[in-house]
Amino acid sequence: MTRFTSSRVSGMPESVFLQMDAAKKEARSKGLPLIDLSIGASDLPPPQVALQALSDAVWDPSTYGYCLRSGFTPFLEAVSDWHQRRMGLALDPHSHLLPLIGSQEGFGHLLLAVTNPGDLILLPDPGYPSYLGAVSIAGLDTHLVPLLEEQGFLPDLQSLPEDVASRAKVLVLSYPNNPTAGVATPEFMQQAVNFCLQHDILLIHDFPYVDMVFGAYEAPSVLNARGALDCAVELYSISKSFHMGGFRLGWAAGNPEAIAALEKLKSAIDFNQYVGIQRAGMAALGLPREHTRQDARRLMERRDALCQALQDTGWDISVPQASMYVWAKIPASIPSFEFALGLARETGVAVAPGLAFGTRGEGHVRFALVREPEVLQEAAHKISAYLKQRSAVSHQRSAQR
Ligand SMILES: Cc1ncc(COP(=O)(O)O)c(C=O)c1O
Structure with a gap:
């Protein structure tokens, strides 16, 4: 069959x-x-202001058309402001950011945009199950990197065999982690960026749980690490932070070449998320911390x-x-x-x-x-x-x- x-x-x-x-x-x-x-x-x-923004948008005929670059620029400007307030990061809405129809969509398409069949990807084990489907679609070879409890569920990148590190094209990380709930420190993120720069690897940091942090712990963005914009893309989502999984909105942030490749790939596949949902996302991102x-x-x-x-x-x-x-x-x-x-x-x-x-x-x-x-x-x-x-x-x- x-x-x-x-x-x-x-x-x-x-x-x-x-x-x-x-x-x-x-x-x-x-x-x-x-x-x-x-x-x-x-x-x-979800936040009331987000629902209200979507409800208002539905009655605004200017939201009804296909959403091209000028349509999503206001969302990316709001995202850029959020990064500035939240992380002190100055990201250019045009070259460092791209809207996604959820981070899962972004992950699958990013692999297609930045790899060729047969390239090697370093995947965490255990890890979010949909990574495996996306890897299969992109025709990649996989090297599983163990996340062990005794190492705080962080991969030991230095212990990867040299031939694996030098062949790898992409490393996938995600902290706070699903399923282990492991967390990373800014020092770990810097080590991961150094490793990727050394081996010319794209680091994809899947970051939907950025806001689900307890007590004094803050989840570090990989983009705060030195050199990250040369080798990393971080995937964000409104699904978890604002309880809006069904609305399907996220964004990719990071390396301009990878972002441009992803935008080009997506232009043949989707016309971006509905502007009304982007406005709902903007309203949510504008809320105080x-x-x-x-x-x-x-x-x-x-x-x-x-x-x-x-x-x-x-x-x-x-x-x-x-x-x-x-x-x-x-x-x-x-x-x-x-x-x-x-x-x-x-x-x-x-x-x-x-x-x-x-x-x-x-x-x-x-x-x-x-x-x-x-x-x-x-x-x-x-x-x-x-x-x-x-x-x-x-x-x-x-x-x-
Ligand atoms: C690690 C991870 N990445 C991505 C997603 C999906 O996020 P989105 O709704 O933005 O596609 C999930 C959802 O559970 C997740 O746990």
């Missing part, structure tokens, strides 16, 4: 979230209330409630400093898929199996902090009861043998 399916598409991995969907459906059909923590889709509302800090405090309460409840039931949990996830070792030797599917079917609690993020994710699960603290506590209790019941059954079986 490959008459109308390209090898690019058939080479893409199947989405494991489809299997999770079937398990969730089974739980619902049994009448179990679903607590879905398997996907990072925020349940908080306190807006996203307030949302981050709500996330932090959820983080604390979930981590405490899991710790109380005996899990060894590292409390994350950022992101919207808790990444946890399963406290029993159950494969992560079996654990997540069984848990969803039998309790209605859905979590993401670690293996969905790569082989180094095995043995873990990822919780998304997308419900209120009480619901997260309830989920932790249901998980604990599920594990106890499983272990009782397996003891019974081994006693009968």
Whole structure:
């Protein structure tokens, strides 16, 4: 059945979230209330000013046409102002910035714009699953770079074999990290930039969780590192910061050659996001920093409630400093898929199996902090009861043998 399916598409991995969907459906059909923590889709509302801006734009006929460069310039000017206020970075709206239809779209198209088939990409393992699909579409060879807990989930770039480093065309990083919730320091970002400059590699830093930071921690932009504009592109999104995943808006910031290549590639594929949605994004980006800090405090309460409840039931949990996830070792030797599917079917609690993020994710699960603290506590209790019941059954079986 490959008459109308390209090898690019058939080479893409199947989405494991489809299997999770079937398990969730089974739980619902049994009448179990679903607590879905398997996907990072925020349940908080978008800012009122963003919704108002979009609603006003819908009645403005000047927004109805195709959106070419002059159409997206106001959005990029607002983005440039945001970078200046937030990071003290002076980015030129015309050469350093480009609007995206979400950072995922940007990632896929950026690979097509900057690589040739057979080029080598350095990908984190575990990592965001859609990277693998984009890599397959671009026909790239992959070298997986382990993110290990003992190294704070940061890659050890210096230990990469010389032939791999010299062949690599692209390095992908993303901090605050999905799924591990690992965080980076400005020093790490500088080391990554130095590594990429030394080996002539494009560094793609996927940065959708820039605002999901707790306490005094601030997530560093790679663009603040010396030399970053010579070798890096950072991908931003309004999906997480403003709970607007369905609106599909983001931007790419960084190296002018890569940005120009991406703009040219996209000109053959899409006509950019609707201007009304860009205006919604501008309204959101114009809000004071306190807006996203307030949302981050709500996330932090959820983080604390979930981590405490899991710790109380005996899990060894590292409390994350950022992101919207808790990444946890399963406290029993159950494969992560079996654990997540069984848990969803039998309790209605859905979590993401670690293996969905790569082989180094095995043995873990990822919780998304997308419900209120009480619901997260309830989920932790249901998980604990599920594990106890499983272990009782397996003891019974081994006693009968
Ligand atoms: C690391 C990472 N990159 C990109 C995305 C997708 O972002 P967007 O909605 O901007 O396409 C996600 C969403 O969960 C993500 O976790």
